[in-house]
Amino acid sequence: MILRTITLSFIGLLLCQIGIAQSLRCGHQHAIQQQTHQHASYKQVVQQTFNQAKRRTQEANSRSQEILTVPVVVHVVYNTTEQNVSDELIYSQINVLNEDFQRQNPDATDGREMFQSVSGNAKIKFVLADIDPDGNPTTGITRTQTEVESFMDLSLDNIFEAIDSCGLDVTSQEGTECLLNALLGGTGTETEEEGLQLDNVKSSATGGVDAWDTERYINIWVCNLNANLLGQEMPMVMGFAYPPVEAPNWPEGALPTDLKDIDGVVIHHQAFGVDNPNAGLVEGIFKKGRTCTHEMGHYFGLRHISGDGDCASDDGIGDTPAEVATQNPDLNPNVICSDLHSIDTCPEDGLPDMIENFMSYNPEACQNLFTIEQVDIMRAMLEGPRSGLIMQQTTNTISTELHQAFTLYPNPANSQLNINLEGYHLSDFTIEIQNVVGQQLLSAPAQSFMDVSQLKAGIYLVRLKGEEMEAVKKISVIR
Secondary structure, three states, X not given: OHHHHHHHHHHHHHHHHHHHHHOOEEOHHHHHHHHHHHOOOHHHHXXXXXXXXXXXXXXXXXXXXOOEEEEEEEEEEEOOHHHOOOHHHHHHHHHHHHHHHOXXXXXXXXXXXXXXXXXXXXXXXEEEOOEOOOOOEOOOEEEEEOOOOOOOOOOHHHHHHHHHHHOOOOOOHHHHHXXXXXXXXXXXXXXXXXXXXXXXXXXXXXXXXXXXXOOOOEEEEEEOOEEEEOOEEEEOEEEEEOOOOOOOOOOOOOOOOOHHHHOOEEEEHHHOOEOOOOOHHHOOOOOEOHHHHHHHHHHOOOOXXXXXXXXOOOOOOOOOOOOOOOOOOOOOOOOOHHHHOOOOOOHHHOOOOOOOEOOOOOOHHHOOEEEHHHHHHHHHHHHOOOHHHHOOOOHHHEOHHHHHHEEEEOOOEOOEEEEEEOXXXXXXXXXXXXXXXXXEEEEEEOOOEEEOOOOOOEEEEEEEEOOOOEEEEEEEEOO
């Protein structure tokens, strides 16, 4: 009994050390690892999508000066009153996203001069949706009370197994990092297989709430991600998001079958919005809403600028300097950013760490920019695999029933695109094919097939239009 008490006390102190000093962090990489463990090709598909986006950035971009507007739905999933974030906090978070993604943030000029020249304006505007998937008016906010106390549910069995799998001094920096990876499912241990189900908040069957159509809306889930152990709530993960995937030519089984159901952004309720009144242990550290900015960067395909490794790792972006993936070098709420300017974890590249970057692991108080190449990637993703978000030109006429009845095959297509419309008469509709920047390329009365042999390889939108309703599908053309 005495030994068990000592052991539990040690675990409590250890997890407190990890939770507060080590792992107030982004869970993006752990979410990727969890999917890759279940679907070995997942990381390859993500890389392919990133490579495609880089190629798009080298092509002429007719939307380069346009502000791209994307609809957002915020799902608040709460167990206690404190977790039920207010409308005002949600509005403050949307405002921060708009400032940061349009380079209107008040601290935009605080970055060092050497990085000002590569700072970019993503020109992405976030708006709370005003029409839900069924065509009904909405505030763009849903609220769901749950019996789940936390969606970061750890048991003592998880912890003992993780400690055993690491086989290290878990009080060291290396050991605590290994322990966190094991707990979150990043090491390939049995813990990962049983695992923390990071996506439980995205399903009503597991105490959360189902996503709205993830091709048409950015879903943001706000919930409790604290770990509750020995009666103490400890911060573990502030948020996570999945990157875009666009790989229609990959074989069945390469991607999770529920990917559309889990796509979106998850934010810990205490790190959501500006000056969150219920911030708890993270008070003063995550108060500017930059956690959501960071995760939204992942959602649009960006990686941590460190590449989640040493100096040899890479985020695939040319204008972000190399750095080592150090977690939160200074958690002092009153951090002075100029004191961090001397940090240079990869001196070989001739530049200090870009603590100003939204995709760094540095204090959010010091973050104030995306780079030009990061902006190019995000916009390429929005015009490619995320193009459904910017194609809702007549949202109030989109018919859910028509959308479900409207099918296209093969996809990807090469020469002929077959059209099927179950339960409707094709003769009542016209078909238009548009590129992702909204240019109409083909238009004709709807029939059972369409010749696409003259289209270049790429992503297109097929719009089925009737007198009072329409539906839009995305296709790939290959050569």
